[in-house]
Amino acid sequence: MADDLMQKIISLCKRRGFVFQSSEIYGGLKSAYDYGPLGVEMKRNLMNAWWRDTVHSREDVVGLDASIIMHPKVWQASGHLSGFSDPLVDCKVCKERFRADKAPAVEPGQEVTIELADKGRAKAALTYIEEQFGVTLKRSGRQLNGAKAGDRPYVCPNCGSPFMSDERNFNLMFRSFYGPVDPMGALASAIESGEFNGLSGADLRQKLDGFTKDSTVYLRPETAQAMFVQYANIQQSMSLKIPFGIAQAGKSFRNEITVEHFIFRSCEFEQMEMEFFCEPGTEDEWFEYWKETRMGWWKKFANNPENFRVRTHEASELAHYAKGCYDVEYRFPWGWDELEGIANRTDYDLKKHAEHSGSKIEYFDPVERKRYTPYVIEPAAGATRGVLTYLCDAYHEEQVEGPKGTDTRVVLKLHPQLAPVKVAVMPLVKKNGMPEKARALVDALFRRGINASYDAQNAIGKRYRRHDEIGTPWCLTIDGETLEDGTITIRDRDTMEQRRIPIDDAVTEIETLLRSE
Numbered sequence: 001m002a003d004d005l006m007q008k009i010i011s012l013c014k015r016r017g018f019v020f021q022s023s024e025i026y027g028g029l030k031s032a033y034d035y036g037p038l039g040v041e042m043k044r045n046l047m048n049a050w051w052r053d054t055v056h057s058r059e060d061v062v063g064l065d066a067s068i069i070m071h072p073k074v075w076q077a078s079g080h081l082s083g084f085s086d087p088l089v090d091c092k093v094c095k096e097r098f099r100a101d102k103a104p105a106v107e108p109g110q111e112v113t114i115e116l117a118d119k120g121r122a123k124a125a126l127t128y129i130e131e132q133f134g135v136t137l138k139r140s141g142r143q144l145n146g147a148k149a150g151d152r153p154y155v156c157p158n159c160g161s162p163f164m165s166d167e168r169n170f171n172l173m174f175r176s177f178y179g180p181v182d183p184m185g186a187l188a189s190a191i192e193s194g195e196f197n198g199l200s201g202a203d204l205r206q207k208l209d210g211f212t213k214d215s216t217v218y219l220r221p222e223t224a225q226a227m228f229v230q231y232a233n234i235q236q237s238m239s240l241k242i243p244f245g246i247a248q249a250g251k252s253f254r255n256e257i258t259v260e261h262f263i264f265r266s267c268e269f270e271q272m273e274m275e276f277f278c279e280p281g282t283e284d285e286w287f288e289y290w291k292e293t294r295m296g297w298w299k300k301f302a303n304n305p306e307n308f309r310v311r312t313h314e315a316s317e318l319a320h321y322a323k324g325c326y327d328v329e330y331r332f333p334w335g336w337d338e339l340e341g342i343a344n345r346t347d348y349d350l351k352k353h354a355e356h357s358g359s360k361i362e363y364f365d366p367v368e369r370k371r372y373t374p375y376v377i378e379p380a381a382g383a384t385r386g387v388l389t390y391l392c393d394a395y396h397e398e399q400v401e402g403p404k405g406t407d408t409r410v411v412l413k414l415h416p417q418l419a420p421v422k423v424a425v426m427p428l429v430k431k432n433g434m435p436e437k438a439r440a441l442v443d444a445l446f447r448r449g450i451n452a453s454y455d456a457q458n459a460i461g462k463r464y465r466r467h468d469e470i471g472t473p474w475c476l477t478i479d480g481e482t483l484e485d486g487t488i489t490i491r492d493r494d495t496m497e498q499r500r501i502p503i504d505d506a507v508t509e510i511e512t513l514l515r516s517e
């Protein structure tokens with residue numbers, strides 16, 4: 001059922017131009033997606049709503065748009081170079097590489113079934129397991145029975161095998177090289193000259209790192225660090241008094257191993273993060289404040305607010321920098337999962353950057369005449385994950401009676417602020433001056449900054465359905481009566497109710513409806 005719903009959403013996204021697999025004609029790039037004409041509108045609407053509510057509606061938050069590539073020392077100071085890694089394991093039977101902490105759990109010694117893609121692979125695996133591990137299993141079709149879980153509390157997520165390599169830590173940051181240097185050229189010359197001959201594995205690794213370390217840079221794995229690094233510049237240039245926040249929205253990159261649930265986890269994604277700097281001792285209050293504020297924000301655009309909840313992190317789950325963390329979770333088709341983290345990062349980041357850069361990163365309170373390192377509360381949300389959340393929240397099917405009997409109507413009940421197209425304008429027929437009136441109305445809507453769409457293709461019923469499926473909240477139809485009395489119909493996407501309004505009032509009516517939502 002859950003898979004079924006995700007498949008329907010993925011299919012709608014492709015069919016109607018929301019999200020495509022990246023580089024699809026070349027076979028696609030795993031965990032990378034392109035936002036099509038409607039997807040980019042929806043993502044921007046979501047990010048603009050966040051910016052409006054987080055920056056433009058508050059006196060205590062300012063914005064930042066920082067470089068994606070930052071000085072490599074940033075990542076050393078933040079702990080990402082040493083600690084931003086996932087425990088990876090290789091399955092020795094099916095060769096899948098997976099995250100140990102995301103693999104299916106089993107009890108040590110529990111009997112498990114290994115399932116391969118086909119009978120041939122199962123036969124080959126049977127022989128391999130017997131030869132390599134001295135374990136004889138029973139084959140039934142493509143299944144192997146009789147294996148027992150070892151000491152590790154998980155099995156391979158692909159085939160269920162307990163035969164795997166040791167865990168290794170894999171850093172999630174994407175590496176690249178900066179400046180007019182080609183480490184590969186220098187490396188090739190060194191290999192040719194025999195510099196590497198006879199080196200042990202560890203020495204070889206160290207030597208290789210030496211060739212790349214001066215030019216290595218990283219694509220940021222979070223937008224947060226720039227807000228710590230630029231804290232002093234922003235506070236001083238804007239004369240900001242604590243408490244205040246710095247907000248940033250944009251791309252982040254993580255070399256994710258686990259491919260999960262469409263755009264939920266991708267290698268290139270967008271975040272909406274805010275670092276709120278406050279006086280030590282006031283952080284608990286602000287932590288609660290931001291939890292409530294962020295939870296209210298997500299629910300504001302939802303059809304089913306009960307599908308959002310807050311989960312408090314256990315002490316064992318906390319990141320090394322956090323004293324406390326709440327997750328805003330959404331009930332996705334596969335279960336509750338994270339949408340935003342709200343963390344109490346204490347003064348960890350500012351102190352680390354002060355220590356590593358040698359700069360003074362503090363706040364001087366001019367009234368109390370005291371100096372301190374501010375504490376930070378960080379609401380860190382996923383924008384691309386937010387798009388998936390609202391697609392799941394909005395997807396709706398209902399049975400309706402049509403001229404050919406009962407039919408399924410698919411509706412994206414997107415909040416009007418998030419809907420890619422706000423209003424469709426339709427001439428009932430392509431004659432009698434109706435197209436001209438419709439085009440003039442589209443132009444008038446454009447002039448007021450409203451994303452409208454002219455649609456004259458197919459019968460009117462089909463056009464309504466097409467716009468229901470992409471979440472267009474209102475359709476305006478020019479018909480015979482328009483020519484007689486200057487009125488048009490306005491149709492509501494969710495109720496399908498239609499009423500007549502003067503064509504001259506249409507733009508104001510749409511503006512009023514958009515404002516009232």
Ligand code: GAP
Pocket residue numbers: 221222223224254256263264265266267268269270271273338339340341378380381382383384385
């Ligand atoms: N600065 C803190 C930070 O980055 P995080 O929990 O790692 O915290 C914040 O990320 C949010 O970014 C997550 O709650 C999630 O919504 C989103 N996010 C993280 N990794 C993601 C990925 N690989 N794909 C899509 N969204 C991701």
